Amino acid sequence: MDMPKPDESVIARRREIVIAMREIVSGEGVIDDLDALKTYDCDGLMAYRQPPMIVVLPENTEQVSRVLRYCSEHGVKIVPRGAGTGLSGGALPLADAVTIGLARLNRILDIDYENRAVVAQPGVTNLAITQAVEQEGFYYAPDPSSQIACSIGGNVAENSGGVHCLKYGLTTNNVLGVEMVLMNGEIVRLGGKHLDAGGYDLLGVLTGSEGLLGVFTEVTVRILRKPECARALLVGFPSVAAGGACVANVIGAGIIPGGMEMMDKPAIHATEDFVHAGYPMDVEALLIVELDGPLVEVEHLIGRVEAIARDTGATYVRMSESEEERLAFWSGRKNAFPAIGRVSPDYICMDGTIPRKELANVLARMQDLARQHNLGVANVFHAGDGNLHPLILFDANEPGELERAEQFGADILRLCVEVGGVLTGEHGVGVEKRDLMGEMFTEDDMKQQQRVKCAFDPEHLLNPGKVYPTLHRCAELGRLHVHHGQMPFPDIPRF
Amino acid sequence: MAETLRPETTAQILDAVKWAMAEETPLEVVGGASKRGYGRPVEAAHTLDLSACAGITSYEPSELYLSCRAGTTMAEIATAIADADQMLAFEPPDLGPLFGGVAGSGTLAGAVACNLSGPRRVMAGAARDHVLGFNAVSGRGEEFKSGGTVVKNVTGFDLSKLMAGSFGTLAVMTDITVKTLPRPEKVRTVLARWPADGVYDPAAMKAMAAALGSAHEVTAAAYLPANVASHSAVDYIRASGGAVTAIRVDGPGPSAEHRASELTTLMARFCHETEVLHSQNSQTFWREVGDVQYFASEQERPIWCLSVAPSDGAAVALDIHESIYGEIFYDWGGGLVWLALPPSDDAGAEIVRAVVDRFGGHATLVRAAADIRACVPVFHPQPAALADVTRRVKEGFDPHAILNPGRMLPAI
Numbered sequence: 034m035d036m037p038k039p040d041e042s043v044i045a046r047r048r049e050i051v052i053a054m055r056e057i058v059s060g061e062g063v064i065d066d067l068d069a070l071k072t073y074d075c076d077g078l079m080a081y082r083q084p085p086m087i088v089v090l091p092e093n094t095e096q097v098s099r100v101l102r103y104c105s106e107h108g109v110k111i112v113p114r115g116a117g118t119g120l121s122g123g124a125l126p127l128a129d130a131v132t133i134g135l136a137r138l139n140r141i142l143d144i145d146y147e148n149r150a151v152v153a154q155p156g157v158t159n160l161a162i163t164q165a166v167e168q169e170g171f172y173y174a175p176d177p178s179s180q181i182a183c184s185i186g187g188n189v190a191e192n193s194g195g196v197h198c199l200k201y202g203l204t205t206n207n208v209l210g211v212e213m214v215l216m217n218g219e220i221v222r223l224g225g226k227h228l229d230a231g232g233y234d235l236l237g238v239l240t241g242s243e244g245l246l247g248v249f250t251e252v253t254v255r256i257l258r259k260p261e262c263a264r265a266l267l268v269g270f271p272s273v274a275a276g277g278a279c280v281a282n283v284i285g286a287g288i289i290p291g292g293m294e295m296m297d298k299p300a301i302h303a304t305e306d307f308v309h310a311g312y313p314m315d316v317e318a319l320l321i322v323e324l325d326g327p328l329v330e331v332e333h334l335i336g337r338v339e340a341i342a343r344d345t346g347a348t349y350v351r352m353s354e355s356e357e358e359r360l361a362f363w364s365g366r367k368n369a370f371p372a373i374g375r376v377s378p379d380y381i382c383m384d385g386t387i388p389r390k391e392l393a394n395v396l397a398r399m400q401d402l403a404r405q406h407n408l409g410v411a412n413v414f415h416a417g418d419g420n421l422h423p424l425i426l427f428d429a430n431e432p433g434e435l436e437r438a439e440q441f442g443a444d445i446l447r448l449c450v451e452v453g454g455v456l457t458g459e460h461g462v463g464v465e466k467r468d469l470m471g472e473m474f475t476e477d478d479m480k481q482q483q484r485v486k487c488a489f490d491p492e493h494l495l496n497p498g499k500v501y502p503t504l505h506r507c508a509e510l511g512r513l514h515v516h517h518g519q520m521p522f523p524d525i526p527r528f
Numbered sequence: 529m530a531e532t533l534r535p536e537t538t539a540q541i542l543d544a545v546k547w548a549m550a551e552e553t554p555l556e557v558v559g560g561a562s563k564r565g566y567g568r569p570v571e572a573a574h575t576l577d578l579s580a581c582a583g584i585t586s587y588e589p590s591e592l593y594l595s596c597r598a599g600t601t602m603a604e605i606a607t608a609i610a611d612a613d614q615m616l617a618f619e620p621p622d623l624g625p626l627f628g629g630v631a632g633s634g635t636l637a638g639a640v641a642c643n644l645s646g647p648r649r650v651m652a653g654a655a656r657d658h659v660l661g662f663n664a665v666s667g668r669g670e671e672f673k674s675g676g677t678v679v680k681n682v683t684g685f686d687l688s689k690l691m692a693g694s695f696g697t698l699a700v701m702t703d704i705t706v707k708t709l710p711r712p713e714k715v716r717t718v719l720a721r722w723p724a725d726g727v728y729d730p731a732a733m734k735a736m737a738a739a740l741g742s743a744h745e746v747t748a749a750a751y752l753p754a755n756v757a758s759h760s761a762v763d764y765i766r767a768s769g770g771a772v773t774a775i776r777v778d779g780p781g782p783s784a785e786h787r788a789s790e791l792t793t794l795m796a797r798f799c800h801e802t803e804v805l806h807s808q809n810s811q812t813f814w815r816e817v818g819d820v821q822y823f824a825s826e827q828e829r830p831i832w833c834l835s836v837a838p839s840d841g842a843a844v845a846l847d848i849h850e851s852i853y854g855e856i857f858y859d860w861g862g863g864l865v866w867l868a869l870p871p872s873d874d875a876g877a878e879i880v881r882a883v884v885d886r887f888g889g890h891a892t893l894v895r896a897a898a899d900i901r902a903c904v905p906v907f908h909p910q911p912a913a914l915a916d917v918t919r920r921v922k923e924g925f926d927p928h929a930i931l932n933p934g935r936m937l938p939a940i
Contacts, residue, residue: 147737147839148863170743192682199679205686206657219913226837227863228649229693231890231908232936233918234656237689241682258743285590287613287710326745327790330783386678388591420680458680466683473683474673481672482685484924488917500684513549513668513927520550523543526580528532 034081034464037498039129043109047086050109050131054089057099062137064088073132076117076124077179078465080381080435085112085126090134094212094220094250100133101248102218110494111216113244115155115187118179120382121463123191123243123499133248135186141165142251148226149256150209155186155249159193162254171256174201177459178367186249192241194459196292196366199417200325201257203459205240212251213239216490225253238485243461244496246489260325263291264335265359268342269316269349273297276318277392279345280416283322283338284389290338291325293417294366297396300373300411300424301365307372310365313349320416321362369413370424377409377426379435383442385449386420386458398448399423406441408434420458421449447472462500470502479503484510532575538663538671538702544576545700545930546669554933557696559599559635562624563642567695567935568906569898578637581702586677589614593660593677594708598637598701605636615711618658619646621818627895628827631819637701643693646818647748647776650740650860656692658707664691664699667926677705690921696932697940698925712778716788717805717813719764720795722771727753727849727856728842732773735798736861737838739775742794744787748776749861750817756857759822762813764803773799774817776810817859823868823895829854830875830896831868836889838863847883852876871897877904884908907936 043050047065054063064070070084091097104111110130117124117134126132138154141162145151146169151162159180162173176195177183183193189211192204201207210224223236230236239246270276276295283290296304296319305312312319322338324331335352342350353359365372373380387395396412403410409426423445427438446456450472457466470479479501486493487507497504533555535541548555554572558564560579578599586595589612594605602620609615620639624631640662645654661675674687691701718739722729728751736749752760753771760766765774775795777787788804795802805813816822823831836844841862849856854869854876869876875896884891890908893901910918915937922929922940929939 145837145839146741148837149741150837171741192686194680194682202653202657203680203682205689206653215913215917221911221913221917223914225888227835227889228860229643229645229654229656229835231835231892232693232910232914233698233921234643234689234693235914235917235921237656237692238685238687240689241686245685258741260745261743281590284592284710287713289710326779327743327783327786329786330779333780333782386680388678390588390591415680418680419678453676454678455676455681456683458678459682461682462684470684473676477670478672478674479684481666481670481925482674482687485685485687485690485921488920488924491920511923511927515928516546516550517552518550520543520547523533523535523540523547525540525544526534526536528534528577 036127037504039127043129044086051087053103054087054100054131057103058089058091058096062090062092073126076119076122078120078122078463081122081125081464083126083128085132086129088132088134090137092137094214097133097214097248097250098218098220100131101214101216104131105217105494110497112496113190113248115184115190116158116182118183119187119191119461119463121457121461121465123461123463125464127498135184138250145226146171150226150253151256152251152253153185154251156184159183159185159188166256170259172259173207173254173256175204175207178370185252185254189240189249189252190242190244191461194420196294196415198415199293200289200291205237207255208236208240208252209255210253211236211239211249213247213249215247216495243463243500245486245500246495261327262331263323263325263359264331265321265323265353265362266335266338267351267362268320268322268347269313270318270346271316271348273318273396274393275346276320279320279342279347280392281389282341282345286337286341288334288338290322290417292321292323294321295319295414295416296366296369297412299409300369300413303376303411304365304369304372307375308364308368310361312365316349321366366413373411373424373426378428378430380427381425381438381442383421383423383425383445384457384460385446385454386418387449387452387454389419391452392416392419395448395452399445402441402444406437408438408441419454443469464499467500468502480505480510487511530573532577534577534580536580538665541581541665541700541702542669542671545665545667548574548930549669549928552928554930557700557932559638560601560633562629562634563627563638565627565895566642568901569934570932571934572932576700579635584608585703589708592708593705595677595703595705596636598704599635602634602636602639603632609708613711614708616658616706617648617652617709618655619648619818620644620655621646623819625824626820626831636704636706640692640701640704641694641696647750647814647859650749651745651747656689659688659692660705660707662688662691662701662705663703664701666699667928667931675705679707695935697922697935698931700931712784713780714784715776715778715807715810716784717810718775718788718791718795719803719805720773720799721768721801722773722799724771727845729771731798732771733842733862735773735795738794739791740861744777744791746775747778748814750774751858751862753856756822756855760813760816762805762809764805765813774813776814820866822857823855823866828871829868830871830900831866831894832880832891833894834865834867834884834889834891836863836865836884836887840887840889841865844883844887848880851879874904875900881908
């Protein structure tokens, strides 16, 4: 993984930059001690590490603005960081950049039940938003697995998902507004408690922009009333193909479950050994289907889903009879990553999305790839929306295994794109999938995306080296080749 | 001489844009041309008409998406997906008649370019939330794409969002993929009738907030003052003699009934007179609301659409009413205020915008005479920093302002 070559002239000015940062943020909010900086040397993608030049932890929007303005005026790069739980290296530091951490902006500013909105600072955790409103029966719908730790600012930057996206949407469908700081230090607001913006949907393109366009300092999200009840169905199949067919048939029958998750045999065994959720061990694929809503609807739909499951060859069907049992069904799925961590010294979690109908095909071909690379793979996935999380098992202490695992991962993502899917469903491109962008996009596609970057950050100071494999200078991207007066009138039907 | 180019292929669209670039002559990009009056008048000699780039290219109901050429009519899409018991959940309105045209001529590219959404917006989102991907030709004469056909996708910047609501000023879309969802089995609308006949009844607003904040997955909430309710084609609403709050729920048979009954109980806490509309009447009524049919007549009246925090809707309307009297109704639980004003030189812009600025939100001049739209900002003016970003985004896609110049702002 090649990162942009550090600018030695900036590193040479490190002391001067530290002094300038201390004038903006006092006390422990500026970290320049080399040992302390190591704490920030990676995010959730721990295979890549680089201590930042300096870490700054501002306490308010004005400080964020002043930090960015200084860096903009002095040509210093910025890497924004939320809780550091991202899985694609979006917050991987750069040797010549200031990492700006938003963790100290951690207050909920406004809870507005009448407008069903919460205004929070970016460092508030995803779960804390739900906890702040649950006594009134509300919750915030997107629920990434890291929700206990990940921050809402990071969620917006990554357009995070979770198990409930199928019915309730991703972060982008649940964010109403932001306050943000542009790279030049200007503070702007987009959206609010009202819906849609007049003018270009800048909020839409900022959501999921992986820290390349601005730094969020406040987020307004919509909250929903909790469904009256929820029940889950645990369904086992003798083949992955049958499980995949069941998913398609449920949706084909017009049912959109609150969650529909699948695990393959290695994942079932690893999780059952770990949390003893009561999963059947003799099936090839396990589905968890959760229905939520009023009791009459849940009772009605769960019966229909059960019938569909049996028709598609389910060999095991169990319905949750209590809230404890429903949570037990989920406990295995939610602990799948640590469970895999117990059976393999290391693992990489991939994140492609495929059309649902390709599930069985992709899993079969993934097994072929596993044999080719001589590595194990366990699969957990958001089956309802075709979002795969293959966990590639390897041992970093064995020479060459990490590289082989990375190649295997890249092959899986190429396969996802080949069958009509995408490189990343919810973890982001970051540095991890940066060099695979060309599998999905042409050079022109990527250049057009980068022209949006130029509209926000013409000097490429914000999080450079992430998402796009080639950094084009904005002047070069802006160049236009026009054949003045030399194009023939097009041969097109006209009236 | 003004020409209307009617390309049939992406290659022809590319040729047209390259020619326009070379000649430095802008193009007005239209689909069905049903919303040509939406936005500022375009300063272009020639027209690029996408209506021949039409047809559904891929639709598999269990994959929950539909791909089509950009100029496919909404009517064709609606028929195809209705056959599979599916819908476009953003409930795209047909604004043709509001602009004095005929119904049924709008295209998907038009609905996306205007980021349309209907009453279901409150729970399901707008067009922006349902575009999964697209192909386009930029004003630089380059083909590009973004997104795909799957819902879960965070690969690269989400340019679909930018295309939605850009009124054709960034690129000419050639192909679009939208999300489709199962159509609910049953629909019920719970109505509450209010004696007041003014702009609003405070209890009516509270009732909408209570319904939207309930666990019943309310899919629409509107309030019609008596004068607007009297235009409805639905008997109960037209004959109510007062103002009406309407709350829609749907789902499988048993749950739609259950939700309607629970909401009737909830509404009864605010209002004694309630009624439930069944599927047919519900459909008629919400079409009226979404398509703004109540304001289709008297074309000379300027029409405004205000997006504000739902709890501010009534106060915003009252403040405007203190200065100009017009007809009003509310959708999105009070967060969307439709306003028909008497004709005037600035269509009431000074007053409307001053009030909206005080509360927060934005006001769009949806319909007005062309000469008024040429000088009164149609879209809510942005602060300088955002206006700068907007200008630079436009330059990134269409540096010579070949596509729909002036449609959104002078030169944009």
